[in-house]
Every structure is written in C-alpha cells, then in structure tokens.
Amino acid sequence: MAKNFLLNLLFPKFCFNCQMEGIYLCEDCRAILNINNHHQVFSGKHLNDLYWAIDYKKPLIKKLIHNFKYEPFVKELSKPLSSLIINHFQLIEKPLPFFGEGSEFFLIPVPLYEKRLRWRGFNQAQELAKQLSLFWNIPLLNNYLIKIKKTFLQSQLAKQERLGNVRNAFLVKNQEKIKNKKILLIDDVFTTGATMEECAWILKKAGAQQVIGLVIARD
Ligand SMILES: [Zn+2]
Numbered sequence: 001m002a003k004n005f006l007l008n009l010l011f012p013k014f015c016f017n018c019q020m021e022g023i024y025l026c027e028d029c030r031a032i033l034n035i036n037n038h039h040q041v042f043s044g045k046h047l048n049d050l051y052w053a054i055d056y057k058k059p060l061i062k063k064l065i066h067n068f069k070y071e072p073f074v075k076e077l078s079k080p081l082s083s084l085i086i087n088h089f090q091l092i093e094k095p096l097p098f099f100g101e102g103s104e105f106f107l108i109p110v111p112l113y114e115k116r117l118r119w120r121g122f123n124q125a126q127e128l129a130k131q132l133s134l135f136w137n138i139p140l141l142n143n144y145l146i147k148i149k150k151t152f153l154q155s156q157l158a159k160q161e162r163l164g165n166v167r168n169a170f171l172v173k174n175q176e177k178i179k180n181k182k183i184l185l186i187d188d189v190f191t192t193g194a195t196m197e198e199c200a201w202i203l204k205k206a207g208a209q210q211v212i213g214l215v216i217a218r219d
Helices: 002-010 027-031 059-069 075-091 114-120 124-136 159-166 194-205
Strands: 049-055 105-109 145-147 170-172 182-190 210-218
Touching (some): 049 075, 059 075, 059 182, 059 210, 075 210, 159 194, 170 194
Parallel strands (some): 049 210, 182 210
Antiparallel strands (some): 145 170
C-alpha cells in the first residue's frame, strides 16, 4: 500500500478519457463503453467460438488499447482492460463451463515474436491472460504456443494479405501438454481473425480438443 501511494505520487494516474486523477478508466467513462451483454455464437474455421467485450469502433477502447500496446506502453492497463472481459462474462446470463469447479479449460495468450516482445517489453495478450488466470483461477499455459516467424503488423495489411502473413508463424512446444485440452485463446483485438485462426489451427493440430477465442474488442 505504501509503495502504491509513493508510485501514485511520483507517477499519478489519470483517466484516459476525462483525466480524473487516480485511475486509468474511471467508473463514469467505463460506463460509456457499453460492455457487450450477450453472446453471439461464432463459428470459425478452427476457432470453436469467440467472446468479445466491446465493439472496437468505440474511440475510447481504441485509445486505451493503443496506450497499452504503443507509446507510452502502459502495462498496467492490463487490469482495467482484462476487467472488461470479466464483466462481459458476468453480463452474459447463461452459465459457462469455463470457470469454477471442474473447469477443464486452460488459458493461452497469442504469442509475440521475440523482436516485438523486446521492443514492447511485454506481451499484451500474456498480461491480459495473467489477470484472467488470477481472477478465474484457470491455469495459464505460457510458452507452449510460440511465434517463430516475424510478421508484418496485421493492422497495416489488407484483409486478403493477412492470412498469408501469419501462415506458419506459430509453433506448439510440448505437444503432449496440449493434447485433449480445452483452450481459451487470449488476444487484445479480433479483426479478420487470421491470427487467432492460425493459432487455433496449430493448437488443434497438436491435439487440442476445443479452442475458444477471448478478446477485449472486435473490429
Ligand atoms: Zn473518466
């Protein structure tokens, strides 16, 4: 607590929307994000389903995610951002098999290539997954899914180029640990789904039984 107090004194937090001091996303601004309160079943080529908390068209969510992933790299935004995913699940009324007693699910973050990891200093999907793992008490499998190929930023490519960009970019280490597992695959934004589909494909190839995507925002 004393440490937090000092940190706040040295580096005060401000709401990214209204500049209120003390917090990155205040209650009022959080309310205008309109967290998605229902689930539309999604059926991808390899992804079994997809859950997303916010529509990426909302300027505030874009701003928050941008400040998380790019300068000034506010790593601590993983907390309010992952809480949006948690809230989304609280708002969906039907009970889900992912959490609680007897859950057979494991969390896996979409990995980054080492050069990008060094540049950012952290993997944003892994930071989100850490928070979700703590909150839901679901094991996090780190470094089982790795990225072995440098790719261009998906956001800078046309839709039809994105699939080729991520093809064969991922690898599963320790296949026997993935076999028959049910996976919640974590990322920040879902756009065309090329990255998550490629990850789901390689996880299924390693024997995963189900791969369900969880993201903050869908574009
Ligand atoms: Zn605010």
